[in-house]
Amino acid sequence: MQKALFLDRDGTINREVDYLSRVEDLELIPGTAERIAEAQRAGWKIVVITNQSGIARGILTEADLTDLHEALSRELSEKGASVDLYKFCPHHPDLGEPRYRKDCECRKPKPGMYLEAIAELDIDVTQSWCVGDSLRDLEAAKRAGIAKCVLVETGKGAAQRDGLAEGDMLCPDLPAAIAAILAN
Ligand SMILES: [Mg+2]
Numbered sequence: 001m002q003k004a005l006f007l008d009r010d011g012t013i014n015r016e017v018d019y020l021s022r023v024e025d026l027e028l029i030p031g032t033a034e035r036i037a038e039a040q041r042a043g044w045k046i047v048v049i050t051n052q053s054g055i056a057r058g059i060l061t062e063a064d065l066t067d068l069h070e071a072l073s074r075e076l077s078e079k080g081a082s083v084d085l086y087k088f089c090p091h092h093p094d095l096g097e098p099r100y101r102k103d104c105e106c107r108k109p110k111p112g113m114y115l116e117a118i119a120e121l122d123i124d125v126t127q128s129w130c131v132g133d134s135l136r137d138l139e140a141a142k143r144a145g146i147a148k149c150v151l152v153e154t155g156k157g158a159a160q161r162d163g164l165a166e167g168d169m170l171c172p173d174l175p176a177a178i179a180a181i182l183a184n
């Protein structure tokens, strides 16, 4: 079995912009690629778990999302880092065309994307961590059995830290979170 870092994308890996849809608006939090590379060298799988209701809302297409993830992977690769698995939820419970408008099992805080990734990569949840800028990232991870969670203060995180549960960690940003996890 493998250990993994389950990372939220918007506001955690890259700066939060409302419904990121264009590659030119993709801006990584400084130091992120270097720290991800370090984690991978230490044996961690990198899984990106992202709600993308912008697809249901008609703001971007699945092809746009593929372009964004290719750009993200390219930028990470310049520092020797990569993403082992991307999981996205394109749905919204009451917006968009029928194939995207549904009360799915994948939209965080539901645990569906985490559960799929755990099965696909044969991940040991007890050794794994979740990092996100929203409490719903942490809630979804916990429902999938990932108890070790970090809220970062980038993105929406600073406004949500009062809701942290006992035992959750608070870090300024993803590079600091990964450094703390590697030192743990
Ligand atoms: Mg986020």
Ligand SMILES: [Zn+2]
Pocket (backbone or CB within 6 Å): 088, 089, 090, 091, 104, 105, 106, 107
């Ligand atoms: Zn979904």
